[in-house]
Each structure stands twice: as structure tokens, then as C-alpha cells.
Amino acid sequence: MIKIATIAGSDASGGAGLEADLKTFEEYGLYGMAAVTLVACMDPDNNWSHKVFPIDEYALRSQLETVFKGVGAAAVKSGMLGTFYAVDLAKEYIEKYEIKNYVLDPVMVCKGAGEALNPELNNAVEKKLLPLAEVVTPNLFEAEQLSGLKEITGVEHMKEAAGIIYRKGAKYVLIKGGAKLREAVSAARPRAVDLFYDGKEFKILEEDLVKTSWNHGAGCTSSAAIASGLALGLSAWDAVVLAKKFITASLKAGFALNQWVGPGNPSAWRKDRLFGN
Numbered sequence: 001m002i003k004i005a006t007i008a009g010s011d012a013s014g015g016a017g018l019e020a021d022l023k024t025f026e027e028y029g030l031y032g033m034a035a036v037t038l039v040a041c042m043d044p045d046n047n048w049s050h051k052v053f054p055i056d057e058y059a060l061r062s063q064l065e066t067v068f069k070g071v072g073a074a075a076v077k078s079g080m081l082g083t084f085y086a087v088d089l090a091k092e093y094i095e096k097y098e099i100k101n102y103v104l105d106p107v108m109v110c111k112g113a114g115e116a117l118n119p120e121l122n123n124a125v126e127k128k129l130l131p132l133a134e135v136v137t138p139n140l141f142e143a144e145q146l147s148g149l150k151e152i153t154g155v156e157h158m159k160e161a162a163g164i165i166y167r168k169g170a171k172y173v174l175i176k177g178g179a180k181l182r183e184a185v186s187a188a189r190p191r192a193v194d195l196f197y198d199g200k201e202f203k204i205l206e207e208d209l210v211k212t213s214w215n216h217g218a219g220c221t222s223s224a225a226i227a228s229g230l231a232l233g234l235s236a237w238d239a240v241v242l243a244k245k246f247i248t249a250s251l252k253a254g255f256a257l258n259q260w261v262g263p264g265n266p267s268a269w270r271k272d273r274l275f276g277n
Contacts, residue, residue, distance in 0.1 A: 001031045002229045004223065005067045006103075007081030007090050008053070009038040013264030016040075016217030017079060021224040023266045024246070033071060035063035038082040048260035057085045057146045064089055068097045075101035075231035076224050077250035084124055091128045097164045103229035104133035104170070105223035131169030135236050137223045139167070143175045153182045155195065155204070162197035172236040178220065181208060192248070196240055205241065207248040213255030214262030219268060222247045 001221070004025050011017035018034040020264045038054045055063075067073065076099045081087050094102050106129075107180045108122050111126030121144055130136060138145075140152045147167070152175075177184055177193040190209035195202060225246040229239025249260035249271070250264035257263060 002231050003031045003073050004075045005033040005073040006077050007035045009040050010036050012041045016220045020217035024221050024224035025034050027266050027269050033067045037086045054083050062091045068093045075227045077103040077227040079105045080107040087124045103227040104136045104225050106138050106142050132134040133170040134173045136170040137174045139176045158195040205244045211250040212254045214264040218263045
């Protein structure tokens, strides 16, 4: 059994964070583990507002000892880290155990927000974890933060940002355009456009744009799918291509969880799974 791990926050509603990661790992036929960095809760009495409770440093280190020293992993992804010590610990264990298949999902903002959660913490992620990443998976907002560009509205801007991010250390950069990319939204047939860069060549990934409000956890799911592909021995490009199909199927099967939010459905992948394991 191939083992894979996530270092991420727990979403009490189950749609994002490590819960989304573990569901994705399962769909890829992998054995998933999680080191919990924080617990995110939502208040149904206050319009689903978020509350975040970080896990203390000793507890997080103990989890990482269990995962890395006690078990081992063919690939690792990180999501919301939440504290400076979580960034430092992720760096320590990824380096110590020489994790090559590391996917960095640089979570810098909650869906629906427009400002970085913690600019200083984001800088720490950029400096300490970006150079370790096999693949980094920013959305447009995160790509702006990592590249320093003020606004990314089209593919040419994405290429410029990808070049800057690549030079900061990641081996492969995937910028997710999603529904916010103006070129995709304004097209006669809207497409979800992502950009992949390996330092030499830019490649465009396109699928039909899934018009849905039920996209909670899409970023977590996408990066977990890429990490899963790497764990299975796929190249970075092939892992990204397969993950694009995976997240599209998930979003097409999204559903309302309650009056505020709805996730995609990773199990939709079972209908047309493209690989054997």
C-alpha cells in the first residue's frame, strides 16, 4: 500500500482541509495520514463565520514524528499551516526525511475573503517551503502574493507570475485560473484555465468551467490529487493533468451542505477512473 500524508488544518464541516485531502487520497487508492495544524470551525449562529484553533507545537511535532518517522510517506502535501512553528516544523520534517514529492498548497486566504490571512506568515511559507516544493499550486490571489504582481487577469499575466514563482525555488508551478480568470469567464464557451510551468515551457490545461457555488475545498482537493499522482509515480505534468480531470468531476458533482456552503464530491471520480492500482 502506497502511503501519503497531509500537513493541514481540519475543517469541522468536512469539505476542505485535511478531510478533503484524505477523501482524495482514498479515491486514488492510497493510504492517507494527517498531521493536524489547526481546527477550523464555523458558527451557524453567526452566518457561518470562521473560528480557528491552532494545535500546539508539541502536539504537532508528535504527529509529524508518527507520520514521518513511524510510518513514512511516498508524497506529502501541506495546506493551511496557521502558525510560524507549523511552517518551521513542516520544513524540518520534509528536509529531514528527504521528501521529494512535496506539494505546497500556499493557503493565504479563506474563500470569499480578499486579503491575505497573515502576510508575515505567508512570507515564511514562501521563503522556507517554496524551495522544497516539487509542485506549488497557487490560485490567482496566491500567485499575486507570491509573485508581487498587483493583478493577474489573463494568461500572459499568469505566465509572468509563474516565471517569478519558479525562480523562487519550486520545481513546477501550477497557477489555477478557475472561475476568476477573466479570459476564461468572458469566452463564448467558458473554460477553467490553469497554467503549468516547468522552467522551460508553459502549458495550458483546460476543462469546461463548472458553474457552481458548491466549490468548498476545491483547492485542497486539487493539490491532494496532484500529490496522489506523484505518490503513484506519475511525472509532475501527468499528475497535474489527472488532477485537473479529478477536480472537474468533483465539482460537477458538488452539492449543498447547508444554506451557506457546499463541497465538491471526490467520489464522483469512481464513475470514470482512468488508472488502475
